[in-house]
Amino acid sequence: MQSINPLSNPKGVKLLCELCQNPAFVQCVGCRVTYYCDVEHQKMDWVSIHQKICQLLIPVRTALPFFNSEEERQHSRDQLLQREKHLIELTSTVARKLIFEGKHEEAIPAALQSLRFSINVHGVNSVQLVPSYLLLSEASIGLGRHTRAEEYLSQAQWTVLKAPDCDYRVRHILSRNLGLLYAAKGEFEEALFHLADDIYLASEVFGLKSIQTSGGYFQMANIFFRQSKMDVADSLYTEVTDIWHAHLSKLIKMQLSIRDQETASQISTELEDTACEVEALDEAQEAEAAHDLNAILDVREQAPHKEVEKIAKVSHVLAMLYFLITDLAKAGGFCRKALQGSRELENKEWSTILLNLLALIKSSAASY
Template identity: 55%
Template structure:
C-alpha cells in the first residue's frame, strides 16, 4: 500500500479511485496499476476483491507488447478479452457470495469491478452489464441506500428497455431487484407484482422446481410474512423446502445405495459434493436457515414441516462437510420424528445420521444408538 509519487505517474494521466472514481492519492504497491482516493477505499477494495485479483490486473492495465504480425496482435487481443471475462465471473461470484452472507459493504467493490470489465468487453449499453448493476442495487438496498439503489436499478431498466433481446434470466433478476426495492420501501403490493414476474421468468428459464427458482418463492414468502399472511407465506416456504429437499436428497440416496451395494456404484458416489458453487451454497444456507428460524418460531415444534426443514438443512451441511452442524440438526429432527406416526421419515433420518456418523469420528459411536432405536 503506497502513496503515489509524481515522477512515477505518466504525464497527463488522471488517476481515479478504484472504488469511487475521485482523484487518486494512493497506489497499490503490489500491482502498481490500481489507485485510490485514500486509505479507507484501498482497504475496502483489498478486503472485498483486490487481494484475489491484484496480480491478474497487471497485464490488463499495462501497455500491450509489440507484436510482429497481425495474427499475433489478434491473438493478444483475444487473450486480453478472455482474461477480462474470467475476472467478470470471479468478481461477480465473490460479490454474490458477500450478498448472501449479508456482507453488503464488502460486496460493492467486487461488483464495481465486474461492472467495469463488462463495460470494457461488451459495451456500456449491453444487457451483459445488467447483472452487475443489479448486484450493486441489492448491495445498496442492504446498506439502506435507497436512492443509490434506485439509480443503479434505473440504469439496468433503461438498458433492458432498449435491448432488442433479453433473456428470461435477466428479466427474472431485474424483477427480483424491483421486488426487493419495493419490499424495502414497504410497497408490498408492488413487490408482489414484481416477484410474481420474477417467478414467471425464472420458471421459463429453469423450470418450476429448479433450485434456481427457490429464491423467487422465498422472497415472495417474505413479502406475505411482512403482510402477516402466514398461511400463504407458509405454503411458499414449504415449496422452497420441497425444492431443496428433492435436490439434496439425491446425492444422499446415491451414497446410501453405494454403501449397500458398493460394486454397483462408482467411488465418486461416496464423495460429498453439493453440486453448487460457493455463492449458491451461501444462498442455500441463507434461505434454508431463515426458513428454519421462522418455522421454529411460528409452527408447532413437532410438526412434519419443522422436521423436514431440519432434515433439509442437515443434508446441506453434511454435503458441505459441516459434519457437527449436520449431526446436530439431523439428531433434532430424528428425536422429533419418533413422536410422529410417519415411520418412513423416521427411518430416513436414522440412515442420514448413520451416514453423517460414518464421516465424522466424533459421532461414529452414535451410529450404534441409531441402529438400536428401531
C-alpha cells in the same frame, strides 16, 4: 495488505481510485496496477474482492507486448478477453455471496468490479451490464439506500427496454430486484406484482421447481409473513424447502455414487443423467440456500404452534447443505435435530435416511 505512494508512475498518467474514481494517491503493492484515493478505500476493496483478484489483474491491466505477427496479437487479445470474462464471473459470484450473507457494504466493491469488467468486454450500452447494475441495486436496498437502488434499477430497466430480445434470465432478476425495492419501501402490492413476474420468468427458463425460481417464492413468502397472512406464507416456505430438498438430495446421491465407483470409467449411465440434471452449487447459491433455509427454520421455530415435521424437514435440508459445503459440525447438528423430529413422528423410513446421512457426516469428519 500494504500500500505505497505511486510517485514512480509516468507523468501525464491520470490515476483514479478503484472505488470512487477520484484522484488516487495510494497503490496496491501486490499487483501495482490498482490505485485508491486513501487507505480506507483500499481496505474496503481488499475485504470485498481485491484479495481474490489482486494477481489476476496484472495481465489484464499491463500493456500488451510487441508481437511479430497478427496471429500472436490475436492470440493475446483472445487470452485477455477470457481473463476479463473470468473476472466478471468471479466478481459477480462474490458480490452475490456477500449480499446473501447480509454483507451489503462489502458487496459493493465486488459489484463495481463486475460492472467495470462487463463494460470492458461488452461495451457501455450492452444488456450484459444489467446483472451488475442489479447487484449494486440489491446491495443498496440492503443498506437502506433506496434512492441509489432506484438509480441502478432505472439504468437496468432502460437497458432492458432497448433490448427486446433480452434473456429471461436477466429479466427475472430485474423483476426480483424491483420486488425487493418495493417491499423495502412497504409497498407490498407492487412488490408482489414484480415477484410474481420474477417467478413466471424464472420458471420459463429453469422450471417451477428449480432453485433459481425458489428465491422468488421465498421473497413473496416474506411479504405475506409481514402482512400476517400466515397460511400463504407457510405454503410458500414449504415450497422453498421442498425445492432445496430435492436438489440437495440429488447432489448427495451423485456424490455418493462417484465415491462408490472405483474408476471414472465405471460411472453409470444413471449417474451421468443425474449429473446433467443437477449441477453443483456455486458460492453464491450456497449462501442463498443457507440464508433462505435458516430464515425459514427461524420462522418455523418461533411459530406459536410448532410443527415438528416442518422443523425436521428444513433441518434435514440444512444438514445436507452444510455436508455438501463441508461444514460438518453444522451438518451434524441439523441432522440430529431432524432425526429427533422423525423419531417423534415415528417415521422409520425417514429416520433411516437421516441415520445414514449422520453416518456419512461422521465418516467424513473422521477423514479430515
